[in-house]
Amino acid sequence: MADPLLRVENLVRRFGGIVATDNLSLDIAKGELHAIIGPNGAGKTTLISQLTGQLSPSAGTIHFAGRDVTQLPAWRRSTLGLARSFQITSLLPDFTAADNVALAAQAHDGHSFYFWGQARKEKHLRDAALSALTRVGLDHRADVVVSRLSHGEQRELELAVALATKPQLLLLDEPMAGLGSTESTRMVKLLQELRREVTIVLVEHDMEAVFALADRISVLVYGRVIASGSPAEIRGNEEVKRAYLGDQHVVTRHG
Amino acid sequence: MTASLNARNVAAALIVAGLLLLPLYAQLSGNMFVLTLFTRIVIFALAAVSLNLIMGYGGMMSFGHAAYLGIGGYAVGILAAEGIGSGFVQWPVALVTSALFALVIGALSLRTRGVYFIMITLAFAQMAYYVAAGLARYGGDDGLTIYKRSDFAGLINLSGRVQFYYLCTGCLFGGIYLVWRIVNSRFGLVVQGLRSNEQRMQAIGFPATRYRLVCFVIAGTMCGLAGALLANNTDFVSPAVMYWTRSGDLMVMVILGGMGSLFGPVVGAIVYLLLEELLSQVTEYWALIMGPLLLLIVLFGRGGIMGLLGRLHRG
Numbered sequence: 175m176a177d178p179l180l181r182v183e184n185l186v187r188r189f190g191g192i193v194a195t196d197n198l199s200l201d202i203a204k205g206e207l208h209a210i211i212g213p214n215g216a217g218k219t220t221l222i223s224q225l226t227g228q229l230s231p232s233a234g235t236i237h238f239a240g241r242d243v244t245q246l247p248a249w250r251r252s253t254l255g256l257a258r259s260f261q262i263t264s265l266l267p268d269f270t271a272a273d274n275v276a277l278a279a280q281a282h283d284g285h286s287f288y289f290w291g292q293a294r295k296e297k298h299l300r301d302a303a304l305s306a307l308t309r310v311g312l313d314h315r316a317d318v319v320v321s322r323l324s325h326g327e328q329r330e331l332e333l334a335v336a337l338a339t340k341p342q343l344l345l346l347d348e349p350m351a352g353l354g355s356t357e358s359t360r361m362v363k364l365l366q367e368l369r370r371e372v373t374i375v376l377v378e379h380d381m382e383a384v385f386a387l388a389d390r391i392s393v394l395v396y397g398r399v400i401a402s403g404s405p406a407e408i409r410g411n412e413e414v415k416r417a418y419l420g421d422q423h424v425v426t427r428h429g
Numbered sequence: 430m431t432a433s434l435n436a437r438n439v440a441a442a443l444i445v446a447g448l449l450l451l452p453l454y455a456q457l458s459g460n461m462f463v464l465t466l467f468t469r470i471v472i473f474a475l476a477a478v479s480l481n482l483i484m485g486y487g488g489m490m491s492f493g494h495a496a497y498l499g500i501g502g503y504a505v506g507i508l509a510a511e512g513i514g515s516g517f518v519q520w521p522v523a524l525v526t527s528a529l530f531a532l533v534i535g536a537l538s539l540r541t542r543g544v545y546f547i548m549i550t551l552a553f554a555q556m557a558y559y560v561a562a563g564l565a566r567y568g569g570d571d572g573l574t575i576y577k578r579s580d581f582a583g584l585i586n587l588s589g590r591v592q593f594y595y596l597c598t599g600c601l602f603g604g605i606y607l608v609w610r611i612v613n614s615r616f617g618l619v620v621q622g623l624r625s626n627e628q629r630m631q632a633i634g635f636p637a638t639r640y641r642l643v644c645f646v647i648a649g650t651m652c653g654l655a656g657a658l659l660a661n662n663t664d665f666v667s668p669a670v671m672y673w674t675r676s677g678d679l680m681v682m683v684i685l686g687g688m689g690s691l692f693g694p695v696v697g698a699i700v701y702l703l704l705e706e707l708l709s710q711v712t713e714y715w716a717l718i719m720g721p722l723l724l725l726i727v728l729f730g731r732g733g734i735m736g737l738l739g740r741l742h743r744g
Contacts, residue, residue, distance in 0.1 A: 247636070252631075260632075264632070292614065
């Protein structure tokens with residue numbers, strides 16, 4: 175395998191006496207959609223937060239595109255092409271949908287120490303925002319204030335914001351969380367299109383979506399990767415069944 | 430939405446027109462006191478506008494903003510006392526000193542959030558207060574009388590009441606225009622985004638602290654200008670202008686008028702200082718009336734007076 179886009183080595187994160195990430199190593203190859211699954215409290219969000227820099231690890235290294243980013247702050251990693259969506263929707267609630275996306279585009283268009291010109295009238299930022307909104311099917315809601323968008327629309331907007339930063343790697347923390355079935359179907363379709371353009375790490379509880387989308391799946395339990403492989407391999411893995419799937423009866427296919 | 434904007438725009442237009450025409454009224458009615466009063470109001474309005482930039486738009490609850498009033502004032506007073514009367518020296522010194530002070534305390538304070546930020550800005554302002562009180566050469570506790578107002582080489586005479594009033598009003602309108610440009614600029618959107626959701630802004634690639642710091646410095650500098658004006662207005666500067674209650678007054682003006690609205694702080698300054706003036710004529714215990722009044726407005730008028738005006742037309 176060629177050099178991976180993201181390489182995590184021996185990552186450890188402790189919260190007091192609890193080890194949330196336990197000597198975890200993981201490679202994400204360029205172009206793949208890599209799903210991370212695991213029961214509640216397995217440390218999935220903790221892992222994502224360390225990858226994007228909201229949390230710093232207690233030990234271990236993270237390499238992104240061949241560069242050690244372990245000590246870089248979140249905003250620097252974003253400028254290198256690492257984008258995330260949040261499990262609990264995290265947007266600018268008093269800004270419009272278009273503003274939210276345009277700011278993401280602005281963040282990747284040089285510094286923002288411009289004090290005079292009207293940013294909302296800059297055509298290339300607005301165009302970038304509109305095209306990202308169109309990608310996720312929200313262009314008709316561009317001028318609506320975020321706090322008035324439905325939950326499903328906010329989830330889609332999260333994705334548009336991440337896309338507007340032109341990422342190389344997209345880390346999606348439960349994009350389907352709280353979505354109805356039609357909304358979920360739309361989101362899966364959207365991710366199916368996006369995976370052709372960008373490498374994706376997907377943390378998700380919706381097993382149907384995970385097995386439909388993923389090239390590879392890593393199973394996280396108690397902060398450790400207990401298995402990693404193709405969907406078929408994961409389905410057949412005894413340890414996974416015991417630790418996770420069978421236990422919680424998430425995959426009911428086996429009856 | 431448009432109706433609410435209209436009510437607020439009408440209020441703003443009335444304020445601008447009223448402030449511009451005030452000297453005419455003073456002259457016609459022979460009531461020059463109103464001009465003196467409003468010169469003071471306009472200066473505090475400028476200070477409140479600068480505080481609104483960080484507090485209303487930037488979400489930085491600075492409880493030490495009056496420090497810049499003192500710094501700007503002492504820059505003028507100390508230079509005057511040392512025989513440097515030119516405003517072309519005094520005023521740039523006032524602005525630069527305020528900017529540097531803001532840079533230093535901002536760099537330290539902005540590492541904290543919430544209550545800690547409030548407390549640390551308060552502490553720095555109190556430090557400035559005690560430093561000024563310790564300046565024995567410049568009057569110490571008693572303050573420093575300024576015997577000659579800043580000299581602008583005949584360009585403008587600050588001792589002329591009307592001229593000085595228009596200078597202050599010009600500075601206020603200039604300050605409001607500047608804030609308007611900033612708020613709608615790329616920089617302004619970043620600062621407002623940080624107020625709204627800092628984590629999100631960092632995740633999309635903005636280094637939070639440096640944008641906040643620059644905003645903090647701009648506001649401090651603008652308030653330093655208000656300090657230079659205030660010292661010229663009272664021909665006097667003392668540590669009292671930096672006392673924490675002064676910073677509280679400025680915060681109240683901003684909240685009263687409407688945080689994060691362009692003309693809110695001006696409305697707040699006018700209402701607050703007029704009330705203070707009127708009530709103190711009625712009773713010595715005017716604060717007893719002022720307190721509950723403010724409480725009511727804060728409790729029932731979220732968004733301040735400008736917010737109320739906004740809802741007026743909708744309901």
